Structure formats: structure tokens, C-alpha cells
Amino acid sequence: MTTSDTTGESRDTQGSGGMPPGRRRFFFVVNQRSGNYYKWVVQLRLGEFLTTEGVSGEVHYSSDTETLKRRLEQAHDEGYRDFVVVGGDGTVSLVAGLLRGRDCRLGIVPVGTTNMLAQLLGIPLRTGRALDVLLTSQTSRCIDALAVGNRLFFLNASAGLSSFSITDLRTVEKSYFKLLAYVFAVVRSMRKARTRRFQVTIDGSPLCIEASELFVDNAGALWTPRYRTSAARLDDGQAEICYVSKATPRELGNALLDVLLVRKRRVALRRVASARTVTIECEESIPVQADGDAVAFTPVDVSVVPGAFRFIVPERR
Numbered sequence: 001m002t003t004s005d006t007t008g009e010s011r012d013t014q015g016s017g018g019m020p021p022g023r024r025r026f027f028f029v030v031n032q033r034s035g036n037y038y039k040w041v042v043q044l045r046l047g048e049f050l051t052t053e054g055v056s057g058e059v060h061y062s063s064d065t066e067t068l069k070r071r072l073e074q075a076h077d078e079g080y081r082d083f084v085v086v087g088g089d090g091t092v093s094l095v096a097g098l099l100r101g102r103d104c105r106l107g108i109v110p111v112g113t114t115n116m117l118a119q120l121l122g123i124p125l126r127t128g129r130a131l132d133v134l135l136t137s138q139t140s141r142c143i144d145a146l147a148v149g150n151r152l153f154f155l156n157a158s159a160g161l162s163s164f165s166i167t168d169l170r171t172v173e174k175s176y177f178k179l180l181a182y183v184f185a186v187v188r189s190m191r192k193a194r195t196r197r198f199q200v201t202i203d204g205s206p207l208c209i210e211a212s213e214l215f216v217d218n219a220g221a222l223w224t225p226r227y228r229t230s231a232a233r234l235d236d237g238q239a240e241i242c243y244v245s246k247a248t249p250r251e252l253g254n255a256l257l258d259v260l261l262v263r264k265r266r267v268a269l270r271r272v273a274s275a276r277t278v279t280i281e282c283e284e285s286i287p288v289q290a291d292g293d294a295v296a297f298t299p300v301d302v303s304v305v306p307g308a309f310r311f312i313v314p315e316r317r
Helices: 039-050 065-077 089-098 116-120 127-136 161-168 171-177 180-192 249-260
Strands: 002-004 009-012 024-030 055-061 082-087 105-110 139-148 151-153 156-160 196-202 205-211 213-217 224-228 239-244 269-275 277-282 287-290 293-297 300-312
Touching (some): 024 127, 039 055, 039 127, 055 065, 065 089, 082 089, 089 105, 105 116, 116 224, 139 156, 156 161, 161 213, 161 287, 161 293, 196 269, 205 239, 224 249
Parallel strands (some): 024 055, 082 105, 105 300
Antiparallel strands (some): 139 151, 139 300, 156 287, 196 205, 196 277, 239 269, 277 300
């Protein structure tokens, strides 16, 4: 049984999956390739967590998607209703997509490079404190997602310089250089940056946009919640369509300053519209990224799924 308020948050009054209050089961999915995964810290904290009185669970170390899909389905059939991702935004999106349509909640122990979704949900970035949220909070928040093919994403999807950069991103660089790895990838991808003609269909209405970067924004922020890319919110039932027109250093620099300085009057980052469905076509087939992973090539359909998933979040104070 749950009770809800107008903010989209809910409180479980009978525990997870109908279990008696105080008895909690968690199924952990761990991505050991995440940018800030430190084995000796994470495994120690997980071990301590699973020996806590009143808690039980299982840890699955993610490998290939098909194996993960089968194990998640089995875990749900075994009665697990609280699943926890130990990883970054891409792993969260992957697990949520594989659990789509099932009665469950998702917790996050953020060990990725940026952990943008965890920050937006108010989840602490320290492993121990994030695990404490799982123990102490009975609150969950239902948020929207972007559907691309059969996968769900919570932050954004884009085509252009960012998607070429993600394609060029090297896992070993993420492990050693963290956020700087994205800077290196952008620099390598600049040779591919140019203004392209996109045919965009927004809620059924066609539009031609010439842009070096075109993105569908569900979260409205980049890197940290204070760096705003648009007015998008995680639970407003729609996404913001934005673009940067030119691929010149000046234009791209101004777009970056629009975000970092949170300019009310944008210089280079332009808004097109709010939408529920978007189709992106380009004069050539180029990569599309979503939540930091290369996921498709144009043409691509992106649609908003309102209230797609519930996340375990800290108690409101």
C-alpha cells in the first residue's frame, strides 16, 4: 500500500513488495566498469549493508545484457521489489529499461563518472550515505523517461557533437580522468563537428533545423543540477527540444557559457519547443547518444514515458 502527494513522491506503508514493515530485500546490480567504482570500498560497504539486521539480498555483477535481463526477471519472480544499481547513469538506464513495466522500485548507489540522475534525485554521492538512504527512507519518486527503441533513458538524447564525442569516449580514460575524459573526447570529435540539416518531427509537426548539436532534454541539467540546459523537469510529462546552430569554437563556447553561467538570455543554446514525441532525421546517418551511451543512429524516434519508474529517494525534511 502506498500514499502519494502532489510532488510525485510516495511512502510505502507496508514495506517492499507487500512484506511486513522492517524486513527489506534488495537485489543489487553492480557495474565494475563504472568511472568511480573502487572495489575495496564498494564491496566492503555492500558486505556491511547485507549483514545489517532486517536486511537480506543478492549482488549481481553485470556482464552482458542478456544475462542481466534473465537474472532480473528471475529476481522479480522470486519476490524482489527493490532493485539497486551500483553504477552510473548509463547502468541505471539499462536496468530500468530491463525492468520496464514491472512492479518495483530502483535505488542508486552512484559510482559513475557524473551520476547526474542521482544528484537530481538528491541521492548522496558517497557510497555509505547512499546505502543509508536505502535503509532509512520509505519515500520514492516517480519520474519520466525517454524511450529510444526498447530502452529507457532519464537525462537526454542527442545527435551531433555530443554523440560523436560519446562514440569516441574511451573507458580507460573515464577510469583515470573522470570528467576530463569527456573533454578529451570532445576535442577528438571536433573534426566531425559541423552544421547539419535535421528534419525533426515534433508531436507530429515537421520542422527543418540546421544545427551542430540537437538534443531532447528530460532533466534540464548538465554535470550538476546547477548547470541548467533547459527548463525541463524529470516529472513534467514532456521534454525540451534544443539545439546549437553552428560548430564554430565561438558558438560552442557560448553554448557552454549559457549552461555554466545559467544565462537567462541564451546566446547560442536555442529552444525549439516542448514535446512528447520527437523523430530526428539527418541528411546523413549519424550516431545518437542517450544518458552517456551511444544507442542508435539517425533516423531515431524519441518519446516521453510519463511516470516511467519509481526511485528510492531520501526522506523529505
